[in-house]
Amino acid sequence: MATSSAPGRGRRVTRAWRGPWRRSWHRAGPARGPRCVGDNGGVNSPDPATPPAGARRLDLVADCGDCFGLCCVALPFSRSHDFAANKAAGTPCRNLKDDFRCGIHASLRESGYRGCTVFDCFGAGQKISRVTYGGVSWRERPGTAREMYDVFPVMRQLHELLWYLSDVLDMPRARPVHEAAHRSRTEIEQLTRASAQDLLAADVPAIRAGVNALLLEASELVRARVPGRRADHRGADLVGARLRKADLRGATLRGALLVAADLTGA
Numbered sequence: 001m002a003t004s005s006a007p008g009r010g011r012r013v014t015r016a017w018r019g020p021w022r023r024s025w026h027r028a029g030p031a032r033g034p035r036c037v038g039d040n041g042g043v044n045s046p047d048p049a050t051p052p053a054g055a056r057r058l059d060l061v062a063d064c065g066d067c068f069g070l071c072c073v074a075l076p077f078s079r080s081h082d083f084a085a086n087k088a089a090g091t092p093c094r095n096l097k098d099d100f101r102c103g104i105h106a107s108l109r110e111s112g113y114r115g116c117t118v119f120d121c122f123g124a125g126q127k128i129s130r131v132t133y134g135g136v137s138w139r140e141r142p143g144t145a146r147e148m149y150d151v152f153p154v155m156r157q158l159h160e161l162l163w164y165l166s167d168v169l170d171m172p173r174a175r176p177v178h179e180a181a182h183r184s185r186t187e188i189e190q191l192t193r194a195s196a197q198d199l200l201a202a203d204v205p206a207i208r209a210g211v212n213a214l215l216l217e218a219s220e221l222v223r224a225r226v227p228g229r230r231a232d233h234r235g236a237d238l239v240g241a242r243l244r245k246a247d248l249r250g251a252t253l254r255g256a257l258l259v260a261a262d263l264t265g266a
Helices: 009-018 020-032 055-060 114-118 124-132 142-169 172-192 196-201 204-223
Strands: none
Touching: 055 142, 124 142, 142 172, 142 196, 142 204, 172 196, 172 204
């Protein structure tokens, strides 16, 4: 369901979500998220409300204060260097408060929850909370809890793809694929506003494959102007490799294993 069944509530939330950049772009600018440099590739969208470069990323910046604590409930973690305790998927973290805020947010690292500080949902949490379920939480309607948890990883992947496509649209050298990237981004954005059932039925691997092809083409276009020989390290085992001061300009490192590699000055 795209909106809440409560009279007026879901409709109001959904309208606000459809264009948050309208409310915040001129007030906050790109400071709310990573700065984006470039234009929109000269793509003329049929929708006059399409936000400018940078503004299109505002929906993809996590806003924990507008979420039902989904990453703190839906995802599992094991006691390790990154987490101080074990937690099963679908079980609320012991630090999650009744208002969906973290009880140790100011001291996550010191408390042994380093993993929480590096996780990024790309704004999927608030999209599910405010759009997919219309502002009605899993605590208010327990029957939706399991479905909401299942939707979360799907939405996160879709939002991650939207971020990558925004990268492509911010690269002037990738202009030959801007039209296709814009079209793909629009289709995925529309899917993120679909019902929970439609999201769960989506063929995410196929969607990722299509975006992957665009990203590879954009990468080739951007790196084509790099002078000299461009090294191809795709899928290479570079664990512990000595790459200090190596010339990696224009190199392909997709899928390469770089654990413990020395990239100082590279």
